[in-house]
Amino acid sequence: MEHEERIKINVNLDGKVFTLKILPEDEETIRKAVNRLNDEIKSFARKYQFENDKHLFSLILLKEMAEKEALKKEIKDFENHWKKEIKAFFDILNSD
Numbered sequence: 001m002e003h004e005e006r007i008k009i010n011v012n013l014d015g016k017v018f019t020l021k022i023l024p025e026d027e028e029t030i031r032k033a034v035n036r037l038n039d040e041i042k043s044f045a046r047k048y049q050f051e052n053d054k055h056l057f058s059l060i061l062l063k064e065m066a067e068k069e070a071l072k073k074e075i076k077d078f079e080n081h082w083k084k085e086i087k088a089f090f091d092i093l094n095s096d
Contacts, residue, residue, distance in 0.1 A: 004023055005024075006021040006022055006023060006024075007021070007022060007023075007024050007027065008020070008021055009022060009027060009030070009031075011030065011031065011034045012034070012038070013034060013037060013038065013041075014038065014041050014053070037060070040060050040063070041056065041060065044056055044059055044060055
């Protein structure tokens with residue numbers, strides 16, 4: 001397996017600059033995620049009181065994990081629905 005060259009990028013999260021080494025093809029995704037996270041930080045800071053940044057990030061992570069779990073359930077429900085539909089279709093075809 002070929003070793004891909006990584007690039008260094010600087011990202012600003014809540015006023016703190018971090019240097020990351022990433023694959024070039026991941027740069028756009030990471031920058032979008034950073035922008036989204038900064039928006040979430042601002043939104044949560046307006047809506048909720050928190051004692052420190054750790055609490056703020058815990059709230060944001062909780063929201064993200066809940067959304068991820070909901071999406072996983074939605075995908076599983078979608079798959080189950082279509083498995084039933086396909087089975088019903090083949091049952092009709094085989095009933096002749």
